[in-house]
Amino acid sequence: MSINVSRRYAHKxxxxxxxVAGFLMCPIATFAGTxxxxxxxxxxxxxxxxxxxKVATIVVGNPLIADVNLQxxxxxxxxxxGYGSTNMIAMDRAGEVLxxxxxxxxxxADKMVTVYRGLERExxxxxxxxxxxxxxxxxxxxxxxxxxxxxxxxSQATTAGARP
Numbered sequence: 001m002s003i004n005v006s007r008r009y010a011h012k013x014x015x016x017x018x019x020v021a022g023f024l025m026c027p028i029a030t031f032a033g034t035x036x037x038x039x040x041x042x043x044x045x046x047x048x049x050x051x052x053x054k055v056a057t058i059v060v061g062n063p064l065i066a067d068v069n070l071q072x073x074x075x076x077x078x079x080x081x082g083y084g085s086t087n088m089i090a091m092d093r094a095g096e097v098l099x100x101x102x103x104x105x106x107x108x109a110d111k112m113v114t115v116y117r118g119l120e121r122e123x124x125x126x127x128x129x130x131x132x133x134x135x136x137x138x139x140x141x142x143x144x145x146x147x148x149x150x151x152x153x154x155s156q157a158t159t160a161g162a163r164p
Contacts, residue, residue, distance in 0.1 A: 038102045039088075041066065041080040042109050043136065049076050052098045055090040062086040066103045080105040082136055108135065 041047045053074040060068050065086040067079040078088075083105055090099040113130055115122045120139030124130040134146045 038104055039078055040104045040106065041078050042106055043080040043083060044108065046077050046079040049078055049101070050074060051076055051090045054092045055098055056093040057091045057095075059089045059091070060086060060103075061088070065105050068103075078103060083107060108133075 039047065039049055051074045055070060055074050055076075058068050058070050058076060060066060062084070063081070065080075065082045065084045066088070067081055068088050069077045069079075071077060076088075076090075085102060085104050087100065087102045089097055090101075091097055108125075111126045112133065112135070113124045113126050115124065117139075120142065121137055122142045123133045123135035123138050125133035132142075132146045132149075134143055134150075138146075
């Protein structure tokens with residue numbers, strides 16, 4: 001008889017431990033995603049971030065650093081535009097703040113070579129062969145030449161794709 005009594009106490013002790021653990025984890029689950037968490041993204045890359053589903057409006061502190069696009073279901077796409085940090089605030093239709101996040105935008109993570117010609121800078125992506133890569137801070141002539149070539153190539157591809 002004493003064995004049955006000790007088994008009951010053991011089962012109750014295990015159940016109590018699970019109950020206490022559940023209560024301790026409850027605030028973590030409730031407030032996840034609503035704190036001031038940080039989103040890290042590289043320049044010229046995007047990252048998908050989950051926010052509460054009721055988000056109706058996103059405000060970005062400095063849109064020159066990051067661009068944020070709201071998608072259905074509380075998903076947002078954060079794109080790094082310039083180096084630095086900014087923040088985003090997510091609000092519902094009533095204007096209540098649902099989430100606030102800081103956004104850290106860092107330089108490219110790929111293998112890059114930077115060439116300095118006096119004060120002028122040129123960037124090359126070397127994965128595996130070195131090719132021009134327009135990066136913030138490059139010299140004006142280099143930047144404009146590379147962007148011009150990319151625009152011509154894009155225009156030609158769009159025109160060729162539109163033909164039957």
